[in-house]
Amino acid sequence: MLLVLNKKMHKWLAGILGCLCLVLLLLPQHTSAMTAEEIIQRRDSNEYVQTAIADVEMVIINNNRRITKTMTSYADRENALVIFTNPRDRGTKFLKRGEELWMFFPDAEDLVKISGHMLNQGMMGSDFSYQDIMESDKLTDLYEFKLIGEEEMDGRMCYVLEGTALPDKEVAYYRRISWVDKERFVGLREELYARSGRLLKVMTTTKVEQFEDRWYPVEAVMEDRLRKNTSTELVIKSIEFNATIPPETFTLENLR
Amino acid sequence: MFLTKLAFKNLARHRTRTLAVGLIIAFAVFFYIMYDSLMAGMNEMSYEAIIDYETGHLQIAASAYWEEEEKLPLDHLIPLDLLRMTSLAEVQGYQGSSAELSFQARLNNGINELPVVGRGVVPEELMSVFPLSDKFVEGKMFALGEHKVVMGKRLADLLDLDIGDFVTLLVRDKHSTFNTIEAEVSGLVHTINPNVNNFVVYVPLDIAQEALAVGDAVSKVVVRLERKEQAPLASAQLEDKLRAVAADLAVYKWDDVDAISFSRYAAAENRIILGIILLIAGIAIINTVILAALERMREIGTMKAMGLEVREIVYLFVMESTGIGLLGGLIGVVLGALEVWYMVRHGIDFAALVQLDMTSFGVPVVGRIYGKWNPNAFITVFAFAVAVSFLSSILPGYWAAAKDPIQAIQHR
Structure with missing residues (x-):
């Protein structure tokens, strides 16, 4: 009886194991069958937020010099307000309203619209240009993405995607190569190229944390590859997703 | 004629005072001529610097581009x-x-x-x-x-x-x-x-x-x-x-560009500065003439006691003051001419003089700045110096001459 049972159990276990093996064999094939667009959309749904309030630290490194700036940022899908809180820049504010970027200097009590060639400058001397923070979120509307391979990055398997600007679309970077974590769908590295093929910037995610059901990059480094020995570290100290932000937060009146 | 001779004798007699007041006028005239020449030269050079290296004499551009030229758009x-x-x-x-x-x-x-x-x-x-x-x-x-x-x-x-x-x-x-x-x-x-x-x-x-x-x-x-x-x-x-x-194409002349308009605006500002220089010079002349009248109160009293009329005393004052104006003006014009000659011929390197980059102060050219001859400035400032000297002496003259001779002689 015991032997029969054991035989039955063995068969049952063998069946389960067989199914598991099949699932395990099929699973990677299923995920690798994801299209580039699906991967980007999974990443976007993970990384882009409806609303969020975050305390952020920015460390600008130029040779051996390190300048630390702290800020609080309020963001929804269209707008963002950044208020600097470190003593030197306290009260300096940036407001992104749709396609416009405004800056407020507390000392001069002056409101400046950042446009044209000013957008190419580093934000507060960092490796992030104003243009970088103005980028549209919907990358799939601007770029045609191709899955060009899979690579290990810091011990994690990544999809490697290449995005090329769609014809007649206004984009800052003609080409971008992204490394997206295969399991957590978080961008771990992004290379941004000029139309000439010159690598302009590299952004590397150095720490990812889980917030309930989403993985979110909390530490990243941006390097301007046209300049030697400079980089900017961005550290999210705390973040509250889906926070309630009053609509008047993103008004010019509130900026003053 | 006697009074005119007396006036010039007085000038010679009080030669220190004559020279001191004359030099104040001369300084104002000299400074005006130098400043005017320098500004005119700088203006001319800045026009040339803009024409020679930025605008040429004419520019052809789409009018929509021209309106936004400052942003250097890649449209139009x-x-x-x-x-x-x-x-x-x-x-x-x-x-x-x-x-x-x-x-x-x-x-x-x-x-x-x-x-x-x-x-x-x-x-x-x-x-x-x-x-x-x-x-x-x-x-x-x-x-x-x-x-x-x-x-x-x-x-x-x-x-x-x-x-x-x-x-x-x-x-x-x-x-x-x-x-x-x-x-x-x-x-x-x-x-x-x-x-x-x-x-x-x-x-x-x-x-x-x-x-x-x-x-x-x-x-x-x-x-x-x-x-x-x-x-x-x-x-x-x-x-x-x-x-x-x-x-949609239009032609823009060299003087249509903003930089030239700005230079002209700056030139207008310079006229105001020159006006202020003249005003200060005028006040200095008036002040000196009044002081001279006060100083000579006893002399005026004596002249009145000797029978000179108010009109004659005023005439004497005006002649003396105008004489000082003529003298100061002439000295200023001669010195100014020498300075302008030097600036036209050799120029002045302000940057080397003050060890500073003059372009950071809005001077639109680099290197030596050359002066420019402007005969109008010579005539204007000379006439101004003489006219102010002449006019400013009338009132103090009347004031001094109207005094009672005894009071004037006892004046301290």
Whole structure:
């Protein structure tokens, strides 16, 4: 009886194991069958937020010099307000309203619209240009993405995607190569190229944390590859997703 | 006649006072002449610096582009084909023309970067319009198709660049997409125009057009004439020619540009400063005449006691004061003429004098600043000095002459 049972159990276990093996064999094939667009959309749904309030630290490194700036940022899908809180820049504010970027200097009590060639400058001397923070979120509307391979990055398997600007679309970077974590769908590295093929910037995610059901990059480094020995570290100290932000937060009146 | 002689005798008798007051007037006259000459010279030089290195005598551009020229947009450009259909050389006084594609860029040496103005040019055309050929301090001009750039020596020094070094120009093309121009530094120039020295990077036109994705288009065409006075006529002729080819193209004269308008505004400001100098000089003269009247109160009392009438005493005062005005004015004019002669001939290098970069104070030219002869200034300031001396002595003269002789003699 015991032997029969054991035989039955063995068969049952063998069946389960067989199914598991099949699932395990099929699973990677299923995920690798994801299209580039699906991967980007999974990443976007993970990384882009409806609303969020975050305390952020920015460390600008130029040779051996390190300048630390702290800020609080309020963001929804269209707008963002950044208020600097470190003593030197306290009260300096940036407001992104749709396609416009405004800056407020507390000392001069002056409101400046950042446009044209000013957008190419580093934000507060960092490796992030104003243009970088103005980028549209919907990358799939601007770029045609191709899955060009899979690579290990810091011990994690990544999809490697290449995005090329769609014809007649206004984009800052003609080409971008992204490394997206295969399991957590978080961008771990992004290379941004000029139309000439010159690598302009590299952004590397150095720490990812889980917030309930989403993985979110909390530490990243941006390097301007046209300049030697400079980089900017961005550290999210705390973040509250889906926070309630009053609509008047993103008004010019509130900026003053 | 007796009183006139007496007046001049008085001047000689009180020679220290005469000389002191005369020198105050002379200083005011001298300072006015020098300032006027310097400002006129600086104005002329700044016009030339702008015409010679930025605007030429005429500029052809789309009117929509001109309105936004400060932003150096890549819209509203002129297709070169259109211009080839226009015979620019037939315009009166034509010497040369240069097609330019201007753009915003960041000049990068691999360590630092600076915002600059890129100018895509055809080298031969550029040299025919702007006198750059003898302004090269190092290296030489590039040829079309070469990945080379020419820039101001000062800009190169700021980024520690030398001939043969490689730079990257980061630009945004017509679709706002980042692009780069990798190029070797082939030449360094130094001109009297600080904008060219500090901010301009010349790039071969075809390389710039490719990098900016603008096809065969340029921002504007700069035309050089034999003389700047020919600009109004040549402009009208050119507009007639262009009207047949493209209605949206317009011709802008050298004095239509903002920098020239600003210079004129600055010149108007200088007139105000000159007016203030004259006012101060006038007050100094009046003050001195009043003091002289007070000082000579006892003498006036004596003259009255001896039978001189009020009218005669006033006449004496006016003659003396006018004499001082004439003397001071003459000394000032002679000294001013010597100074202007020196400034016209040798110029003044303010930067070396004060060890400061004068362009940071808004002086629109670098190097020596030369003066300019302005006969009107000599006549105006001399006449002013004499007139103020004459008029300012009437009232104090009356005031002193109206005093009772006994009171005047006892005046302390």
